[in-house]
Amino acid sequence: MSYQVTDTVTDATANSPSLSSSTALSIQRPPVDPSHLVKHHPHAGNQIIPSDLRPTVLAKHQISDWEMPWSLHQKATSPFSPTLQALKDKLLSKSTVDDTKENYSAGLACFIQFCDKHGVDEELRMPADLTLVAAFLLEHMGSISGSTACSWLSGLKAWHDTKGAPWCGEHRYIQMGKRAMNKEGAHRKRNPRSLITIRHLIVLRKALNFRIPFHITIWAVAVITFWACHRLGETTVPSEAKFNPKFHVTFGIKFRYFSQENGAKAISFHIPWTKTTHRNGADVTITGLLDDPEGICGLSAFANHLRVNKDVLDSFSLFGYMGDDGKPHHMVKDNFLSVCFEIWTRAEICNVLGHSFRIGGAVHLLSLGIALEYVAALGG
Structure with missing residues (x-):
């Protein structure tokens, strides 16, 4: 008509x-x-x-x-x-x-x-x-x-x-x-999402090539999203064209550093937007592991990401990386999941979705005896 x-x-x-x-x-x-x-x-x-x-x-x-x-x-x-x-x-x-x-x-x-x-x-x-x-x-x-x-x-x-x-x-x-x-x-109705587990992280780490900035950033996003109990949409961007500093944290963000008496360290930074708090954003806290035989410490992964991708502009997304073309690229959610799912499919453990990081991190921390109130606050 x-x-x-x-x-x-x-x-x-x-x-x-x-x-x-x-x-x-x-x-x-x-x-x-x-x-x-x-x-x-x-x-x-x-x-x-x-x-x-x-x-x-x-x-x-x-x-x-x-x-x-x-x-x-x-x-x-x-x-x-x-x-x-x-x-x-x-x-x-x-x-x-x-x-x-x-x-x-x-x-x-x-x-x-x-x-x-x-x-x-x-x-x-x-x-x-x-x-x-x-x-x-x-x-x-x-x-x-x-x-x-x-x-x-x-x-x-x-x-x-x-x-x-x-x-x-x-x-x-x-x-x-x-x-x-x-x-x-x-x-x-969609079946309940399965969890990202420590096994998923270990399998992912073994399959990534840590001579490639893209893989280094994939690892940082994976372990930080898991340990910080946040949504994957808060550490990645929907597409290269949809990056917006109003909603996505940038490389030039200011960090707050913490040290505990037992030697544990942590870094915190503010993200400008979340699904539930909107423009109030939330704080993401990355804690270090004192005992890390599997190499899955979020703080170490984050430090390596910042070191390797130091040439990324402050106005770029925090988890941007330097590509083979010598230019910075945003970590797009679908690209991140594509690499993870390919690796986990080969290991026959790819029964997860993007939101499984947040769920898996929370469940793992609760299984360690971490107080419910702390886990809730950690995940915003």
Whole structure:
């Protein structure tokens, strides 16, 4: 379906779930930022029917850039200038980090596909009616987990919130639907993650080549993420292009050094963002092992990483490394896991995921008799 959003939209009252076709409103919508546009075709299963309402933009921009007749009507009838409206939209876009926007886009895209499939008029898609949302959930019942259904609904809510549209998600019908999705999608629930263990670290260390800066940094990330009980997303970056010092710790961070009476040493540094504390960040503490026959001390691994990769710029990510091309590179999460999983697959112990480092470190420290409160504080 093609909908000419740059020319006209039909008139309606602000609270109406659909727009009357009786009156046409002229609207001048600013063009989509060219940097938002996708330069490749969507993956199979992600396609939607082409529409002027929904330009082909990156997933993280879909919530802000995808419009509906209702949202365009609100803009056209607003007493405020396009400049002020654009400032409002920019503020709202800053309320959610890119990774969350990308997760939300999955639910939004599936909802649009559902509406396209059943021929739902554009005017009826926002504000989404209880019947439409309930039918959307039911069509996917049993094929997705309850948590996925909740994530999809969160994406639809974020879309409605961004456009200022009423959202029906708190209605008892939708809450009942979420319970049904949890029950019928139980078999889709991911199995509990297995743990990274000391054996995993030992196998990894033996397989790495410590003459290669990349491998030295892989080792540092592995043991530090394990012993510090932190998330892998806090010691790696999603991709080279997605490094952002607002969210990722840099090489120029200041360290705090500690020494205990028994000779144990530790280093602490602050990371700017975590999944739970957001911009408050958290402290990562790397402790040394007094007895380390297996060579799995996080402090030693970190010191070696800093020494070998000393030419990495202070503005670069903390776990950046010097590549064969003589240039610094970020430690990308997928690249890190690819090396680890290849090694552990050969050893037949690759039944783990990225989050297994945090879980394994916490369980190991608790098994050593470390106080629960200390482990909780260590992991933030």
